[in-house]
Amino acid sequence: MSRSTSRGARAKVADGLVQALVWGTAGTVSAVFLCLVGDLLWHGLAGIDLDFLTQGVERTGRAGGIFPILVSTFLILAVCLAVSIPIGLLTAILLSEFSRRNPTLSRLVGASLDVLAGVPSIVFGLFGNAFFCIALGMGFSILSGGLTLSCMVLPIFIRSVELGLRAVPSDYRLAGAALGMSHTSMLLKILLPAGAPGIAAGLMLGVGRALAETAALMFTSGYADRMPSSLMDSGRALSLHIYDLTQVTGGRPNAYASGVVLVALLLVINLLASWTVEHIVGGRVQRV
Amino acid sequence: MRHSLHLTGLAGLVLLQAACGNATPQAAAGQLSGRLVITGSSTCAPLVSDISKRFEGLHPAVRIDVQTGGSSRGIADVTRSIADIGMVSRDLKPSEAAELMPFVFALDGVAIILHANNPIRELADAQVKGIYTGAISNWSQVGGPDAPITVVHKASGRATLEVFLKYFGLKESSVQPDVVIGDNQQGIITVAGNPHAIGYVSVGAAEYEIGQRTLIRLLDTAGIPATTANVHAGKFPIGRPLILLTRKNPPELARHFIDYCRSEAVHDLVQDLYYAPVSAK
Numbered sequence: 001m002s003r004s005t006s007r008g009a010r011a012k013v014a015d016g017l018v019q020a021l022v023w024g025t026a027g028t029v030s031a032v033f034l035c036l037v038g039d040l041l042w043h044g045l046a047g048i049d050l051d052f053l054t055q056g057v058e059r060t061g062r063a064g065g066i067f068p069i070l071v072s073t074f075l076i077l078a079v080c081l082a083v084s085i086p087i088g089l090l091t092a093i094l095l096s097e098f099s100r101r102n103p104t105l106s107r108l109v110g111a112s113l114d115v116l117a118g119v120p121s122i123v124f125g126l127f128g129n130a131f132f133c134i135a136l137g138m139g140f141s142i143l144s145g146g147l148t149l150s151c152m153v154l155p156i157f158i159r160s161v162e163l164g165l166r167a168v169p170s171d172y173r174l175a176g177a178a179l180g181m182s183h184t185s186m187l188l189k190i191l192l193p194a195g196a197p198g199i200a201a202g203l204m205l206g207v208g209r210a211l212a213e214t215a216a217l218m219f220t221s222g223y224a225d226r227m228p229s230s231l232m233d234s235g236r237a238l239s240l241h242i243y244d245l246t247q248v249t250g251g252r253p254n255a256y257a258s259g260v261v262l263v264a265l266l267l268v269i270n271l272l273a274s275w276t277v278e279h280i281v282g283g284r285v286q287r288v
Numbered sequence: 289m290r291h292s293l294h295l296t297g298l299a300g301l302v303l304l305q306a307a308c309g310n311a312t313p314q315a316a317a318g319q320l321s322g323r324l325v326i327t328g329s330s331t332c333a334p335l336v337s338d339i340s341k342r343f344e345g346l347h348p349a350v351r352i353d354v355q356t357g358g359s360s361r362g363i364a365d366v367t368r369s370i371a372d373i374g375m376v377s378r379d380l381k382p383s384e385a386a387e388l389m390p391f392v393f394a395l396d397g398v399a400i401i402l403h404a405n406n407p408i409r410e411l412a413d414a415q416v417k418g419i420y421t422g423a424i425s426n427w428s429q430v431g432g433p434d435a436p437i438t439v440v441h442k443a444s445g446r447a448t449l450e451v452f453l454k455y456f457g458l459k460e461s462s463v464q465p466d467v468v469i470g471d472n473q474q475g476i477i478t479v480a481g482n483p484h485a486i487g488y489v490s491v492g493a494a495e496y497e498i499g500q501r502t503l504i505r506l507l508d509t510a511g512i513p514a515t516t517a518n519v520h521a522g523k524f525p526i527g528r529p530l531i532l533l534t535r536k537n538p539p540e541l542a543r544h545f546i547d548y549c550r551s552e553a554v555h556d557l558v559q560d561l562y563y564a565p566v567s568a569k
Contacts, residue, residue, distance in 0.1 A: 224353050226341075
């Protein structure tokens with residue numbers, strides 16, 4: 001009797017310890033996040049007003065605003081997503097749905113994706129510069145930058161979508177086959193909607209990596225801070241602008257302000273992306 | 289009818305071209321057109337970008353794209369004809385200078401900084417050398433309080449590092465740093481946050497931060513106060529040039545732009561970034 005109670009008490013202490021540890025670590029992680037955002041807001045919020053968002057860059061970014069930078073950032077991101085999403089979805093479908101038919105090919109594709117995902121971004125920058133800017137003659141341009149970014153984003157995007165598709169229970173596939181659905185309609189009506197959380201996660205990770213990128217863009221989309229007039233113009237991305245401002249004497253206040261804008265942008269785009277995917281692609285499967 | 293109109297147009301174009309061809313020698317003001325690509329040093333890039341905006345304002349038909357990537361990249365891009373002008377923020381090596389034409393357009397002094405509360409007012413060159421090689425490791429050895437010295441050093445490949453090593457006759461491998469930093473701002477923050485630290489940064493950047501009440505102090509070098517005025521006058525011993533360089537026989541537009549970068553018309557922009565302008569000779 002007494003032995004079992006002491007064991008029970010010990011278990012309680014152990015439970016309490018583990019609980020404290022879990023709460024403690026979770027709290028620490030959140031605290032790091034809050035400190036970071038707090039510091040950013042504390043230093044940066046004062047610098048943001050309508051003029052900051054709508055005017056051109058002056059005095060190397062220490063005066064004026066970031067409007068041309070925002071436009072360039074959106075254009076780079078648009079090029080990147082326009083290339084990454086179709087290629088990414090199709091490759092993920094190949095990897096998750098057709099790997100049994102051609103295991104060697106899918107293993108090869110998978111391995112090259114994993115290697116690509118681990119390559120430092122500066123290497124992508126140098127590759128993008130050599131390939132898109134020089135070999136293909138695109139020069140320092142938003143197009144070169146967007147394409148280089150899509151090379152970087154694709155491995156992460158494909159792996160997340162693939163995981164999402166693999167997580168779809170095979171009962172769905174069997175049921176679809178039993179009902180005589182074609183491969184295409186099964187893909188469009190069942191697999192993609194059911195795998196929507198994976199697509200949303202991949203999109204978020206991809207957008208996050210693309211917006212945060214500095215090194216890969218320095219050598220591809222470049223440094224010009226004027227308003228781009230086409231995709232063939234050089235355009236400075238917001239993250240590169242922040243990096244540049246931290247090196248300019250007296251640039252810190254606007255570096256912080258631009259940082260706040262970047263984080264806000266990331267939140268808005270992520271919310272928008274996940275909402276779109278969940279409700280438009282994923283909505284279908286919930287109605288079934 | 290249409291045919292003849294075309295012909296007149298063509299004749300007009302030819303005439304216009306001939307007129308332009310004749311006009312090029314005196315085309316100094318307002319007539320310049322074309323595109324320049326400038327790449328290189330990230331120290332020069334903000335300044336050259338600012339100057340090029342003003343230049344584009346004067347010559348609306350000119351477009352200048354400034355790109356960064358470091359001094360060595362600037363040299364490589366000009367050599368390979370990818371860029372018209374390269375930006376370099378260190379002295380050129382003889383092998384690099386042979387093929388290219390360098391033009392100094394601004395100066396940047398490099399000086400020793402300490403924490404503002406550090407009672408030390410001056411250090412001899414030999415003492416600085418001793419501190420950086422580890423021979424002197426406590427402030428009491430140079431007349432300060434009994435506290436270990438935190439040596440703040442720049443990361444390998446930085447232009448300020450090369451300038452610093454050259455002046456004090458140090459080898460990179462003989463320096464014993466406690467903290468390794470990247471750019472000037474990081475160096476200033478590191479020293480301002482540690483009362484026992486010593487570092488070296490751009491004079492202009494340090495002057496600005498002192499104006500912002502950042503807790504650092506600039507030390508004299510060889511008895512000469514570290515001020516932008518002394519760098520400008522060429523008196524301060526440690527410094528580096530900010531250079532624009534081209535291939536031999538640069539295009540007309542590049543030559544005009546370089547002249548403009550070295551003219552008094554941009555002194556305010558140079559000083560706005562806390563560098564010392566060069567006086568046109």
